[in-house]
Amino acid sequence: MEQAIEVRGLRKSYGDIEVLKGIDLSVERGSLLALLGPNGAGKTTTVRILSTLLEPDGGVARVNGHDVVAQAAAVRGxxxxxxxxxxxxxxLTGYENLVLMGRLFRLRTGAARRRARELLARFDLEDAADRLVRTYSGGMRRRLDLAISLVTSPPVLFLDEPTTGLDPRSRGGVWETVRDLLASGVTVLLTTQYLEEADQLAGHVAVVDGGRIVAEGSPSELKRHVGAERLELTFADERALAAASRVLAAEEPRAGGPLALSLPVEHAKDVKRMLDQLAESGVEPDRLFVAEPTLDDVFLTLTGQPTGGTR
Amino acid sequence: MTTVTPPAPAGPSAYWALNDSRALIGRCLRHIARSPEQLMLMFFLPIMLLLMFRYLFGGAISTGGVSYVNYVLAGIITVAVTFNATATSVAVCSDLQEGIVERFRSMPVRGSAVLVGHVVAALVRHVISIAVMIGVGFLVGFRPQAGFGQWCAALGLLLLFATAVSWIAAVLGIVAKTVEGASGLSMPLVFIPYVGSALVPPSTMPDGLRAFAENQPVSHVADAVRALFTGAPVGDAAWLAVVWWAGIIVVVVPLAGRLFRRRAAG
Known part of the structure; x- marks a missing residue:
């Protein structure tokens, strides 16, 4: 299958600081790749190079079959x-923003206007179409921003942390839009700091840290690699905690520590087994929940360092 | 959902440069009415200044044969032009800061079209502002002696001056790191007409200052326009003004383009 984005050995330095140390990526046409990593990992630099805003120091990158340096104009189109x-x-109003961008994308005025109305409807901005953007909420701005990048129905879309700073409802809205776009055959490269976002959207995730890809795979592969989910149990008192840790053969809990146990879970049936064992020995947990591995866990496992080192 | 494909970028590149410029000029023109700062610099400040000099200071300033309002109007117009330039610096700077230029760069847009949009909109502001100044001038006693040719020459000269100042303002907006910085950097531009013959005859100034005031380029514009308005002999002022400001345009326009590309890429 043809690759919509193909990157080999991409390097970039700012002065003495090497931001990208050889990035390899390929994104199949019509799929979504999430670049997952903390601030300063090189995600934005990668996107800026692929969208022709920045020239790489080394390596090759092709977007939609065009070289990002030699055929920058074709890439921009x-x-x-x-x-x-x-x-x-x-x-400007939301409508005026979209018409302006349509004109700059070389649509005829009439076509730019029709397209603007269409996108406003699609992004649920019809009521705000004729209001100045400075009166928009953060979520509305982000939707308009997304709408602008779709004015010409581009085959390849770059979304650099599209939900950072949005409330959960707006974030869900952006995710829904991205899913619609994928269904219509658009190729998406998305950067994010949230494992959940990658999980929600991506067929494929590349974890970036310190200018390199440190792991790649589907979200579930990645999580398996990172570590299992964990069953978290809390107890009413020390006695129940001690009994439970005996029954479940967990590590001896620290005296005076939290009244909680955290146990790795490989399969759903492990949870049932552990709860059965507790019930047989008459120990009742106070609360229980199953915790997913977090981005911090991913980074701890893959790089030996917690996230946010460069923040 | 329909799929929109832009026409292949056939056609001469000049056509697209024009298309992009037109779209971006339209954008900046819409900004004028929606930006209280631009409206203030366009109307309020120059009118206040005109009334202030006409009624507060004017009586104490001796301008020889001509009445003070006939003397000062040309000068007030040059001040209005430099006031307006501040808004251009601020607009260019905030474009560069707010990520919209970054978006334009990821699109098939000519970078220079962004600056052309700002400068042309600035010229529209200058023209409106100049027209208002002349109108208010008439209300407070301005009585020009100019014939049609002299009016055309005076307005042409002011347009040349305003174009050059707009490009200078664009450069200051590119160089400034912040919007506040842009506003600060354009202060000297606003101040220069005062150190000249725009508002008072330099004849009473100390020697060194007087030499500067009589020979700096804004004074040439004010002197030439004043002479054209009042029907006095223009002397060297007109051609000196043309040479100065045309020369400044020749230097500043390419400089603005180069600085803009470098800043936008950084």
Whole structure:
């Protein structure tokens, strides 16, 4: 299958600081790849190079079959970009923003207007179409930003942390839009700091740290690699805790520590087995829940360092 | 959902440069009415200044044969032009800061079209502002002696001056790191007309200052426009003004383009 994005050995330095130390990526046409990593890992630099905003120091990158350096104009004609910073004009209305961008994407005025109305409807901004963007909420701005990057139905879309700073409802809205786009055959490269986001959207995740890809795979592969889910149990008192840790053969709990046990879970049936064992010996946990591995766990396992080192 | 495919970028590149510029000029023109700062610099400040000099200071300033309002209007217009330039610096700077230029760069847009949009919109502001100044001038006693040719020459000269100042303002906006910085950097531009013949005859100034005031380029514009308005002999002021400001345009326009590309890529 043809690759919509193909990157080999991408390098970039700012002065003495090597930001990208040889990134390899490939994204199949019509799929979504999530670049997952903390601030400063090199995600944005990668996106900026792929969207022709920055020239690489080394390596090759092709987007939609065009080289990002030698054929930058052709690349610009086939991509949409939503950056971390919303790039909308505060003193124009939502409608005017979309028409302007349509004209700059070389649509005829009539076509640009029709497209603007269509996108406003699709992104649930019809009521706000004729209001100045400076009166928009954060979520509305982000939706408009996303709409702008879709003015020409680009085959390849770059979304640089599209949900950072959004409330959960707006985040869900963006996710839904991204799923619709994928269903319509668009190729998406998304960067995120949230494992959950990668999990929700991506068929494929590449974990970036310190300018390198440190792991790659489907979200479930990655999580298996990182470590199992854990059953977290809390107890009413020390006696129950001690009894439970005997029954479940867990590590001896620390005296005076939290009244809690954390046990690795490989399969759903492990949970049932452990709860059965507790019930047989008459120990009742106070509360229980199953915790997923977090981005911190991913990084701890893959790089030996917690996230946010460069924040 | 329909799929929209842009026309292949056939056609001469000049056509697209024009298309992009037109779209971006439209954008900046819409900003004018929606930006209280631009409206203030366009109307309120120059009108206040005109009334202040006409009624507060004017009586104490001796301008020889001509009445003070006939003397000062040309000068007030040059001040209004430099006031307006502040808004251009701020607009260019905030574009570069707010990520919209980054978006334009990821699109098939000519980078220079962004600056052209700002400068042309600035010229529209200058023209409106100049028209208002002349109108208010008439209300407070301005009585020009100019014929049609002199009016055209005076307005042409002001347009050349305003174009050059707008490009300078664009450069200051690119160089400034912050919007506040842009506003600060353009302060000297606002101040220069005062150190000249715009508002008072330099004849009473100390020697060194007087030499500067009589020979700096804004004074040439004010002197030439004043002479054209009042029907006095223009002397060297007109061609000196043309040479100065045309020369400044030749230097500043390419500089603005280069600085803009470098800043936008950084």
């Amino acid at each position: 086939s991509i949409g970009l939503t950056g971390q910073q919303t790039a909308v004009d505060e003193l």
